Amino acid sequence: TQLLEQSPQFLSIQEGENLTVYCNSSSVFSSLQWYRQEPGEGPVLLVTVVTGGEVKKLKRLTFQFGDARKDSSLHITAAQPGDTGLYLCAGFAYSGAGSYQLTFGKGTKLSVIP
Amino acid sequence: NAGVTQTPKFRVLKTGQSMTLLCAQDMNHEYMYWYRQDPGMGLRLIHYSVGEGTTAKGEVPDGYNVSRLKKQNFLLGLESAAPSQTSVYFCASTLGTPFYEQYFGPGTRLTVT
Numbered sequence: 436t437q438l439l440e441q442s443p444q445f446l447s448i449q450e451g452e453n454l455t456v457y458c459n460s461s462s463v464f465s466s467l468q469w470y471r472q473e474p475g476e477g478p479v480l481l482v483t484v485v486t487g488g489e490v491k492k493l494k495r496l497t498f499q500f501g502d503a504r505k506d507s508s509l510h511i512t513a514a515q516p517g518d519t520g521l522y523l524c525a526g527f528a529y530s531g532a533g534s535y536q537l538t539f540g541k542g543t544k545l546s547v548i549p
Numbered sequence: 550n551a552g553v554t555q556t557p558k559f560r561v562l563k564t565g566q567s568m569t570l571l572c573a574q575d576m577n578h579e580y581m582y583w584y585r586q587d588p589g590m591g592l593r594l595i596h597y598s599v600g601e602g603t604t605a606k607g608e609v610p611d612g613y614n615v616s617r618l619k620k621q622n623f624l625l626g627l628e629s630a631a632p633s634q635t636s637v638y639f640c641a642s643t644l645g646t647p648f649y650e651q652y653f654g655p656g657t658r659l660t661v662t
Contacts, residue, residue: 466649468649468651477553477653477654478592478639527648527649537651539591
């Protein structure tokens with residue numbers, strides 16, 4: 436069973452601060468997806484990182500996939516209240532013969548205080 | 550496009566009652582999924598479908614049944630609801646590869662008393 440651990444579980448920061456959220460596993464993933472979920476809504480895909488060491492930027496959000504494809508981080512620069520939400524990482528693995536698996540972390544709940 | 554829609558948005562059931570949750574997608578996606586989300590437990594896969602007329606069990610299938618009679622619809626049934634099934638249920642779909650880059654619906658909040 437593949438597990439993904441996210442840290443921290445909760446994060447409350449002031450507007451304008453920087454933050455980093457981590458997603459770690461002992462398993463290797465083919466790719467890693469990051470989702471954001473706002474209260475009362477379903478998760479929305481933000482980005483997929485595929486290659487070990489890959490860095491992707493989405494405005495003030497920077498996503499990095501670890502070299503060994505076992506971990507990932509999400510860094511937010513100058514957080515804004517609109518960044519508030521639950522951030523979920525999900526590891527995608529293909530083990531051959533049509534066997535696919537997606538493992539979700541439990542999420543980091545971010546609150547950005549104006 | 551509406552994307553993925555779920556009906557109803559909220560529901561309260563009494564123990565032992567039955568109900569069906571409806572998920573519809575208008576993106577012509579091949580694969581569809583049902584998850585439940587509980588505090589501290591994250592998203593857990595209940596059942597999924599890799600195509601019209603096919604379904605498979607996920608991580609927590611007990612107490613649930615599903616059907617995919619049409620490509621655009623995926624139904625989740627609870628035959629005899631239990632308080633442990635109180636949760637928020639999400640439907641999702643993907644296009645070309647199972648489980649890859651999922652589109653989620655807005656969720657159904659179910660309370661079983």
